[in-house]
Amino acid sequence: MKPRVRKTLLVTHVATSVSWLGADLVLLALGAAALAGRDPGEVYPAAALIGDVLLLPLTVAIWVIGVANALLTPWGLVRHWWVTVKLAITTVLLGLVFFLLTPGLREAAGAGAELARSDQINLVVAPSVSGALLILMIALSVFKPWGRIGRSGSR
Template sequence: MQLSRPARRALLVVHVAVSVSWLGLTAGLLALSLTGFTTGSPETAAVAYRAMKIFADWLIVPVALLSLVSGLVLSLGTHWGLIRHRWVAVKFWLTVLTTGLSVFALRPGIDHLAAQAAAGHPAPDVNLLVAPAVATAAYLFMTAISVLKPWGPTQRGRRLRAAQSAAARERHGRPDRVSASGG
């Protein structure tokens, strides 16, 4: 089933906006984590880690899930399909992976770091410096493949395209091949 043009365009705006927001959110988390990790001031580190917790508590999960769901609906409701093109499949699985890591690793790590900061002894954690850096790189990569649409169709995509071409030729009365006798 294909989405109507207005529905597709509205969903595309939502998907792009929320995905770019996810990229910005991780860049902000990276800046705060870098600040907490490199500062010599325990007070500055504590403030940075508490700010990260606010982002983690209120934004990470909804933004990640909305990006995943809107991308999934777009892929299933447009000609791109979920597994018709390699770039869509790669982007989908990277989104599933980064959503899971955000929910089950990044957010709990930020909660732990913020609890330490609230207790008066913020202890910088290199994992919470690496995680937003890797996430930011992943989202930049996903943005690039969304724009560039590299690679070709998947095996399934090629089969569907061939079947659609054959059906179109049949509808228009054009045979697939010319016989050996010339007709």
């Protein structure tokens, strides 16, 4: 792959990843605001909009761009442990965003003040866990631990 194409792919990957982290932080702020007493009729529809308009497309984009980045560079998709772990985490988060978080945000938008306290807490925990995992993936990208798959300790 030409250096300009590789760098463009990498910039796109980093930009979408940072955007996902930003969306998680916004969802965390909205969830915390609702727990702190802000009007759930305003907070949860805004959170549902963030989930549908930003988080869903970003999650898909990050997965696709990450796979393309791995396949089109020497890192490979399953050549290095850190890449494989990032793929596994991203795939799990993709499923959680699609099947739990965004439906939960839509449910919260409809329920408003009637949303169960446990669901309100979940809407703070989910973006907290996701954000922590995204920061872990950033660290994996920087430190590239564990070496190559199938070779003990070599990089």
